[in-house]
Amino acid sequence: MNIKILLSGDGGQGIQLIANMICQAAFETDFHVTAIPNYGLEQRGGVSLNFIQISDKKQVYPKFTKPDILLIMSPQAKERVEEYQENGELKLEIGDYESILKENNVPKQSQNIFCLGLIAKILEEKEILKKENIFELLEKKLSTKPGWEENKKAFDLGNTL
Numbered sequence: 001m002n003i004k005i006l007l008s009g010d011g012g013q014g015i016q017l018i019a020n021m022i023c024q025a026a027f028e029t030d031f032h033v034t035a036i037p038n039y040g041l042e043q044r045g046g047v048s049l050n051f052i053q054i055s056d057k058k059q060v061y062p063k064f065t066k067p068d069i070l071l072i073m074s075p076q077a078k079e080r081v082e083e084y085q086e087n088g089e090l091k092l093e094i095g096d097y098e099s100i101l102k103e104n105n106v107p108k109q110s111q112n113i114f115c116l117g118l119i120a121k122i123l124e125e126k127e128i129l130k131k132e133n134i135f136e137l138l139e140k141k142l143s144t145k146p147g148w149e150e151n152k153k154a155f156d157l158g159n160t161l
Contacts, residue, residue, distance in 0.1 A: 002055040003128060004064045005119070008081045009073030009094075011039055011048045014112030018071075019050035021116060021141070022123070025133045026054040034062035047080040054128055069122060071115055092118055100161070109147060110154035113138070117158020124159075131159045 005022065009015040016037055026033045031054050038049040053059045066087040072078045073094045078085075085091060094101075094111060106114055116138065120131035135155060142148055 001128075002053060002057070002059070003068045003123075003126065004066065005052040005054070005069045005071070006064075006067040006081060006084055007050045007052070007071045007073075008077035009048055009071070009112070010076055011046045013048065013073050015048040015050055015071075015073065017141075018112055018116045018119070019052055021134050021137050022052060022054075022119065022129075024137050025129050026123075028133065029129055031056060031128065032058050034059040036062040047074075047077050049077075049080070054123075069119060071119065073112065073115065090122070097161075100157070104153070104157050106154045106157065107147070107150055110150045113151040114154040114158040117155040118161065119158075120155075121159040121161070 007015045007019055019035055023033045023035050033054055035050055035052045039046060051062045051064060053062050053064065067084055068089050070081065070084055070091045072081060072091065092115065094115065101111060101114065116134065120129065120134040123129040124131045138155060142151055
């Protein structure tokens with residue numbers, strides 16, 4: 001088993017936070033995990049990527065050309081990962097969830113956590129992780145910060161769709 005995930009968004013949207021949560025949960029479930037962040041010098045506002053591989057076997061290189069899951073969180077990121085869109089199996093584009101996010105009053109700053117919930121559900125369906133494991137890590141990291149209640153609701157919404 002080897003699952004490849006490419007996360008893409010603008011700097012400051014929490015792509016690296018999402019990657020960290022996924023990788024840590026997979027590692028704690030005894031999978032081999034490789035990840036490589038990719039972002040420009042501008043960090044905030046530029047495109048931020050993270051290539052993740054989760055496997056039951058050792059991995060030597062985290063980069064790939066065909067993602068199993070591709071997350072796109074901005075138009076700028078969509079342009080940057082254009083070559084991966086053709087090859088990907090499952091594309092999650094934040095714009096496709098705009099009406100759901102609006103109906104449920106998910107603030108902009110919680111949309112990354114909504115996406116983490118979506119990915120957690122997918123990984124649980126593939127029997128790789130339990131979404132509760134990712135939520136526990138998220139809670140440890142963010143529960144004392146402002147916006148925790150909104151983030152918690154966003155995660156729950158993402159993993160119930």
